[in-house]
Structures are given as C-alpha cells and as structure tokens.
Amino acid sequence: DAGVIQSPRHEVTEMGQEVTLRCKPISGHNSLFWYRQTMMRGLELLIYFNNNVPIDDSGMPEDRFSAKMPNASFSTLKIQPSEPRDSAVYFCASGKAWGTGGRITDTQYFGPGTRLTVL
Amino acid sequence: DAKTTQPNSMESNEEEPVHLPCNHSTISGTDYIHWYRQLPSQGPEYVIHGLTSNVNNRMASLAIAEDRKSSTLILHRATLRDAAVYYCILGGSQGNLIFGKGTKLSVKP
Numbered sequence: 531d532a533g534v535i536q537s538p539r540h541e542v543t544e545m546g547q548e549v550t551l552r553c554k555p556i557s558g559h560n561s562l563f564w565y566r567q568t569m570m571r572g573l574e575l576l577i578y579f580n581n582n583v584p585i586d587d588s589g590m591p592e593d594r595f596s597a598k599m600p601n602a603s604f605s606t607l608k609i610q611p612s613e614p615r616d617s618a619v620y621f622c623a624s625g626k627a628w629g630t631g632g633r634i635t636d637t638q639y640f641g642p643g644t645r646l647t648v649l
Numbered sequence: 650d651a652k653t654t655q656p657n658s659m660e661s662n663e664e665e666p667v668h669l670p671c672n673h674s675t676i677s678g679t680d681y682i683h684w685y686r687q688l689p690s691q692g693p694e695y696v697i698h699g700l701t702s703n704v705n706n707r708m709a710s711l712a713i714a715e716d717r718k719s720s721t722l723i724l725h726r727a728t729l730r731d732a733a734v735y736y737c738i739l740g741g742s743q744g745n746l747i748f749g750k751g752t753k754l755s756v757k758p
Contacts, residue, residue, distance in 0.1 A: 534692075563745070573693070573736075573748040586745060621692050636681070638746065640692030 534641035536622050542647045548610040551644045554603055555624030563623040563638060564597055564607050573621075579605065580627050612648045619643045653737045658753040661727045669722040669752055671737030676717050681740045684711065684722045686733040687751070693736065696722065732756045 535554040543549055555562050563578040577587040582599045590597070594613070599605040609616055623638040654672040661667040673682065684696040697704055697711045699720075704711040710723040724731055736751040 565748075572750055573687075575745055575747065578745055623692070636698060637695045638685075638693075640694065643692050 534622055534624055534639055536620075536641040536644050538644060539642065540645045540647075542649065543612055544649050545613055546611045547648075548608065549612045549616075549646060549648075551607040551609075551620050551622075551646070553605045553607070553622030553624075553641060555605070555622070556639055557603070559624035559626055559639070560602065561625045561627040561638075562599060562605050563625075564605070565621040565623065565640075566618045567621065567643075568618045576607070609646075612646075614648045617646055617648050619645050652747075653739060653749055655735075655737050655749065655752045657750065658755065660755045660757065661724075661731075663729060663756055663758050664726050667724040667727045667731070667754065667756075669724075669735050669737075669754065670719065671721070672719045673737070673739055674718045676739055682711065682713060682717075682720050683738045683740050683746060684709070685736045685738065685746075685748075686731075687736070688730075688733045693748070696735070698740075727754075727756045729756050729758060 534556055537552045561580050564576040565573050566576055567573045574589055576589045577597045578585055579599045582602060595609055597607045621640050621643045623640040625638045681698050681700050683698040685693040686696050687693045697706055697709050699711045699713055712721045732755055734751040734753050736748050738746045740746050
C-alpha cells in the first residue's frame with residue numbers, strides 16, 4: 531500500500547493567489563482528516579470527513595478555506611485568496627471509522643504533508 | 650474535549666527503556682487513550698491506543714492507571730530512531746483527535 535498521498539509536497543505562492551492541496555487516502559478507508567501544523571499553534575484539525583461527508587469543519591480558520599471530498603479516493607483543501615499567515619505544513623490523514631454513526635477512527639494514517647509558503 | 654498533560658521534553662540513553670507519562674484527569678468513560686509520534690520532517694505516526702487494559706504491540710507498551718487518569722507509554726529499548734515528539738491524545742465519541750504539544754524525546758548514543 532502506498533499510504534496517504536499528498537501533492538504537491540512543497541508549494542510557494544504569492545499572497546492573493548489560490549492554492550489547492552490534494553490528498554489521496556488509503557484505499558478502503560472511510561474517514562479523512564485535514565490538519566495544519568505551525569510552530570506557534572502546533573497541529574490543528576481543520577476538517578474531517580466520514581464517507582465523503584464533512585462531519586466537523588469548526589477548525590477551518592475562515593471562509594478563505596474550503597475542503598471537498600468528491601469521492602472516496604480524493605480530497606482537496608483550497609485557500610482563496612492565500613495570505614502569508616497561511617504558511618504552514620498541511621497534513622492529510624485517513625482511517626477506518628466505526629462506532630455509533632461511524633464517527634470513531636482508531637488509527638489515523640498521515641501523509642507526508644504539503645509545506646506551503648505564502649510570500 | 651478532554652485534555653492531556655505531558656512533560657515538554659525528556660532525555661534517554663540508547664538501548665535503555667523510556668517511560669513517557671501522560672495525565673488526563675478529566676477523561677470520560679468512553680475516551681480512548683491514543684499515542685502518536687512525529688519524527689522530524691514527517692507526519693505523525695500511530696504508536697498505540699487503549700481504553701482500560703494495558704496494551705502491547707511491536708512498537709511499545711501502554712500502561713493505563715486503574716482510575717484511567719494517567720497513562721504511560723513505554724519504549725522498551727530506545728534507539729536513535731525513536732527521537733521524536735510523542736503525543737498523548739484522548740479520542741472520544743466525536744471521532745476526532747486533538748493534538749497537544751507533546752513530549753520531545755531525545756535519545757543519546
């Protein structure tokens with residue numbers, strides 16, 4: 531298994547530009563998570579999906595951020611317009627959900643991350 | 650979400666056991682205790698998780714206090730590759746994990 535795949539691995543863009551980060555979860559997993567990591571704030575959960583449906587997006591910083599999961603094998607996180615304070619490493623993780631309503635994921639498998647720099 | 654308290658950093662010598670503590674005094678009955686670690690320049694990696702009983706796997710052991718208000722991750726023989734930030738996390742009915750600052754483990758040769 532290739533694990534969680536993220537692209538691009540590095541992205542440098544200018545303030546105001548649109549940025550799209552991509553994630554391919556592990557085949558067979560039905561939950562997907564987007565995180566952001568900075569030195570100041572640590573690892574923050576932005577949004578998570580269960581069976582392609584967004585369950586909790588309360589961690590999304592503001593309306594400039596949006597995430598989609600059109601099918602079980604692909605998700606995107608879009609920032610439009612981007613700002614320098616969005617510079618961070620963005621991780622995608624996937625897992626198998628179970629429990630009442632399928633909301634518990636025992637183990638999350640993380641991708642290598644996308645390092646975003648907004649100038 | 651219930652919170653955890655971990656030391657900011659710990660040091661260990663190579664090939665010696667390491668005990669990483671975690672306090673979670675506000676844990677609820679349905680919260681699982683998860684441990685993840687993050688090696689430099691990599692994404693977090695699952696280590697182990699448990700609910701009430703002690704757990705063992707190929708990576709580590711998890712010792713859970715009887716009242717579940719604390720737990721300890723045990724690395725039986727630390728190697729240089731175990732140098733990482735270790736996160737103790739409580740996962741509950743919402744299915745999401747809230748990462749804290751973790752413990753930065755340094756391993757000396």
